Amino acid sequence: MQLSALSSKINRKKLYLTLSVIAGLCILGSVLWKGQQPAQETLKEIPAVRTTVIGGSDISQGYTYAGEVRGRYESQLAFQVNGKIIKRNIQLGSKVDAGDVLLQIDAKDVLQTVNNYSAQVDSAESQLQLAESNLKRYRELLEGGAISQSQYDQYVNAYKVAVAGVRQTQAQYTQGTNQLDYTLLKADKPGIVSGISAEIGQVVSAGQVIVTVVQDGEREVEISVPENRIEGLRKAEKIQVSFWALPEVTVTGKIREISPMADQTTRTFKVRVSLVNPPPEMKLGMTAAVAINDSTMQPTVNIPVAAVYQAEGNTPAVWVVTDGRVTLRSIQTGNYGKDNTIQVISGLQQGDRIVIAGVHKLTEGQQVSIGGDSL
Structure with a gap:
């Protein structure tokens, strides 16, 4: 009986010890599981971002201007008299030679003026013939002592007045014939018609530009440049x-x-760019792009547009990854490039790693996991 009771007591102790060990292991496992769970959850909260590393760039800051192929020498032609256009002999692109008649205005009024001057010349010449006859007659009377010298001097003066009258009317007639010739707009140099600003039936005034003729010879490109880039253009x-x-x-x-003066409408300066070895396929009026690069200016790099974060105050910025955390850095941008890229003038250095996707989901100092290639 005593052995049986002792055995039962020992078995109960073993059972209690076993249960205690099991309970301890459960508590330890629970503690260990609870200690590891936040780490796993924290690991899951670290976002993976796509990044790229800024490399060296040989591209200098520059600007591109749209331009048009023009002739170096252009003639802007206008009538020298007022009138109504009744004839046009040219079209845009017509090739003309010096002396060719381009347009003609109605010359009826000018012709009547010329006829009037012609009649005045005939009248003045008749008056001169009469004054000359009187002068000859009274010279003979003076020599015969029939008249005094003062009377003779009056006819001498009348003759001189008649001579001057003829000269005056002849000058008016010459002026009238010139006006008649001015009713024809003629080309002064050989070239190509690049502009016509009037049509048949339109009344034009003297000096109003009607036709532009690009003279044969050198071709160049004209661009418009804002005033804040003129000095940089000179140093290009x-x-x-x-x-x-x-x-x-x-x-x-x-x-x-x-140009020494800005355009009154656009407030830009006209710049003429001559071409070295221009291609034979180049035609007047073609659209050209003039790229100005200056190696003395700060080098730039192009980054994806998606990498730019619009910070407060509309200041462009990028997320820079340092030691696994992101920091917002302001940048200065330039021109847009190809393939959805933008030029960064300042704010980035070689070796900087920037985020190029999902920039609007990040916060200052946030921990991230990185990936990507170098630009």
């Missing part, structure tokens, strides 16, 4: 000109002329 070391209609052609240009 490299100018490249391309053409919309000739995508495979790029030529070197140089600044020939900068």
Whole structure:
């Protein structure tokens, strides 16, 4: 009985010990599980972002201006008299030679003026013939002592007046014939008609530009430049000109002329760019793109537009990744490039890693996991 009771007591102790060990293991497992769960949850909260590393760039800051192929020498022609256009002998693109009649205005009124001057010349010449006859007659009377010297001097003066009257009317007649010739608008140099601003039936005034003729010879590109970029344009070391209609052609240009005064409407300055070895396919009026690059200016790099974050105050910025955390940095942007890229003038340095996707989901100092390639 005593052995049986002792055995039962030992078994109960073993059972209690076993249960205690099991309970301890459960508590320890629960503690360990609870200690690891926040780490897993924290790991899940770290977002993976697509990044890229800023590399070196040989691209200098520059600007591109739209321009038009023009002739170096252009003649803007106008009538020298008022009138109504009754005839037009040209079209846009017509090739003309010096002396060709381009347009004609109604000359009826001018012709009547010329006829009037012609009649005045005939009248003056008749008066001169009469004065000359009187002078000859009274000279003979003076020599015979029939008249005094003072009477003779009156006829001498009348003769001189008649001579001057003839000269005056002849000058008026010459002026009238010139006016008649001015009713014809003629080309002064050979070239190509690039502009016509009047039609048949339109009444035009003297000096009003009607036709523009581009003279044969050198071709160049005209661009309009804002005043804050004129000085940079003067210092430009490299100018490249391309053409919309000739995508495979790029030529070197140089600044020939900068207008000393801004246009009253656009407030920009007209700039003429001459071309070195222009392509034979280039035609008047073609659209050209003039790229101005200056190696003395700060190098730039192009980044995806999606990498730009619009900060407060509409200041462009990017998220820079440092030690696994993101920091917002302001940048200065330039021109838009190809493939949805934008030029960054300042704010980034070589080796900076920036976020290029999902920039609006990040916060300052947030921890991220990175990936991506170098620009």
